[in-house]
Each structure stands twice: as structure tokens, then as C-alpha cells.
Amino acid sequence: xxxxxxxxxxxxxxxxxxxxxxxxxxxxxxxxxxxxxxxxxxxxxxxxxxxxxxxxxxxxxxxxxxxxxxxxxxxxxxxxxxxxxxxxxxxxxxxxxxxxxxxxxxxxxxxxxxxxxxxxxxxxxxxxxxxxxxxxxxxxxxxxxxxxxxxxxxxxxxxxxxxxxxxxxxxxxxxxxxxxxxxxxxxxxxxxxxxxxxxxxxxxxxxxxxxxxxxxxxxxxxxxxxxxxxxxxxxxxxxxxxxxxxxxxxxxxxxxxxxxxxxxxxxxxxxxxxxxxxxxxxxxxxxxxxxxxxxxxxxxxxxxxxxxxxxxxxxxxxxxxxxxxxxxxxxx
Numbered sequence: 001x002x003x004x005x006x007x008x009x010x011x012x013x014x015x016x017x018x019x020x021x022x023x024x025x026x027x028x029x030x031x032x033x034x035x036x037x038x039x040x041x042x043x044x045x046x047x048x049x050x051x052x053x054x055x056x057x058x059x060x061x062x063x064x065x066x067x068x069x070x071x072x073x074x075x076x077x078x079x080x081x082x083x084x085x086x087x088x089x090x091x092x093x094x095x096x097x098x099x100x101x102x103x104x105x106x107x108x109x110x111x112x113x114x115x116x117x118x119x120x121x122x123x124x125x126x127x128x129x130x131x132x133x134x135x136x137x138x139x140x141x142x143x144x145x146x147x148x149x150x151x152x153x154x155x156x157x158x159x160x161x162x163x164x165x166x167x168x169x170x171x172x173x174x175x176x177x178x179x180x181x182x183x184x185x186x187x188x189x190x191x192x193x194x195x196x197x198x199x200x201x202x203x204x205x206x207x208x209x210x211x212x213x214x215x216x217x218x219x220x221x222x223x224x225x226x227x228x229x230x231x232x233x234x235x236x237x238x239x240x241x242x243x244x245x246x247x248x249x250x251x252x253x254x255x256x257x258x259x260x261x262x263x264x265x266x267x268x269x270x271x272x273x274x275x276x277x278x279x280x281x282x283x284x285x286x287x288x289x290x291x292x293x294x295x296x297x298x299x300x301x302x303x304x305x306x307x308x309x310x311x312x313x314x315x316x317x318x319x320x321x322x323x324x325x326x327x328x329x330x331x332x
Contacts, residue, residue, distance in 0.1 A: 020306055022244035025132075028132075028140075030128045030164075033123065038124070039118060045111050045128070045322060052110070052146050058146075059079075082142075207326065211316065225260055226263075239314060266298050315327075
């Protein structure tokens, strides 16, 4: 007997189902523990990303060249896959989906809560979200190994260790949590599927890291729900097409954006957060500000639900590569 189609799928257009079918997300909860005093920016993911990039390159680079430009190993290098724009990786260049713009999404998302304390005492715990897009192996193992090396070096704010990791989809399951993990043996982690709920007439988006939503070059200080949805669907479109190598119908998301415009804003509260990051390539500080807060909306949100659910693991807005745009859904 064919199982019944879940309501959140039955309500979707065919093009929307195709996108969800090709959206391959493997989200993990990675818990770090500091082994010394740890100093860094309020948005800890920026510092972790720097350490991850340095040590992943050290693991992968066979040439010892100072820069990756012109390297003949680019398409086989996991550092290039994770940190170079996918448009520069020859094996995936045909997957660009937005008018030749090479600044496409990287194959992972690493985020932490802001934790505005810029100093953490030894023994502090720092939970992180790590989502890998597309086929998780062996990139996931390589990322975890590079993070382990970054913590052991104590060069990125201080020392830390990975004390456990688990599927973020079942964070309390003793069968998925790995304590003092052997990084080389990650094992199978479940892939995301839409989380069904009995009904959805209202939802709250609570941002754990700043939302950097740029419209006409300006960061929105009071972002509107339709613009958040538009940015999220654009990111989902890119991720599904790029990392599943499928050509998606252009304009499939417009009716969902129109649906978001019909939702009623019940409550919104935003606080502007000014941050900068140091660019090693450009040798200067770059603004990376955004807003923290929450937004509660009500209305017929059934078709939007699976995409909002996915957004908890992908992030939304600009600078997601630095851990911005992380949110969770709450049913008010």
C-alpha cells in the first residue's frame, strides 16, 4: 500500500516538491569545550571559521603554494570545495544558478549563538550548529578533523576540544551522540526531512545569530517577513540546485513570497548588532553587522512550513558563511 502523502507535501506545488526532494541537509550539533581561557569576537563562528580554513588547508594542500589561484588540484581539493566559491571549482561550475554570480553558497554552514561574553573561562561549553550540504562524506569528517586541530593549536582565541557531536535532528539520542569522538569515523548521520506539525497558523522566528538582510545595499534594521522568506527561498534554491546538480524551475518561489505577504505580523522585536571581522585576504576590517531578535507571524503558513523548517539548518541572509542568520522556529 502506498503511504499517504503528508499534508505539508500535499499542499505544495510540483516545483516546490522537487526543490524539497533535492535539498540535501545533514545538520549536526557539535559541542566544544574550552581547554584554556578563550578570547574572541561576540560571534564565535567567525573565529572558528578562520581556524577551520587554516587547518583544512594544511590538511589538504599538497603543493605548499602560498595561494590557491591556478592550482591544478582545485577540483579534487576539499579545502577548495569548502572555502573557494563553488563557481571556481571546475567540476561544479555548470551548477551556478543565478546569472553568473560566482559568490554562491559554500557546502557547509557553521553557526553559534552570539554569546556576547568575549572571554570564556576554561571548561566552558560552546554548542555549534554544523550543517553539510549535499553528500556529507568525506567533507564532514575533514571539517571535524580540522576543527579538532584548530582547538589543539590554541591559536584561534584559545584551546578547545570537541567533546561530542550528534545529529541535530535527534540531539538527545544516545545512539547518535559520539563522546570523545574518533573523527575519522563519523558514521551515518540522518538527512533532514520536513518536520510535520498538526497545523500551522502562527510561528515565531527567533534569531540566535544576527540577521544581515541587505536591500539596495543597506542592512535592514526591521526586516519584514516577506523579505526574510525571499532571502531564504533564494538560498534554498541555490543549495538544492548546486549540491544536487539539478536544474530547478525559475520563479518557483514567487507564489510563496506572495503568500508571506498575506501573513500578519503579531510581534517583532529587533536589536541592531554592530560587528566587524578581519579579512586576511584584504588585510582590513569588514563590517558584518545585523539584527538580533524575533518575529511572530500568523496566517495560512502551511506551504511555507517545510521551507522555514529547512531554514533552521541553512541560515538566511548575507554572511551565512560567517555564521550569521541562524534562527529557530517556535510555535507560539
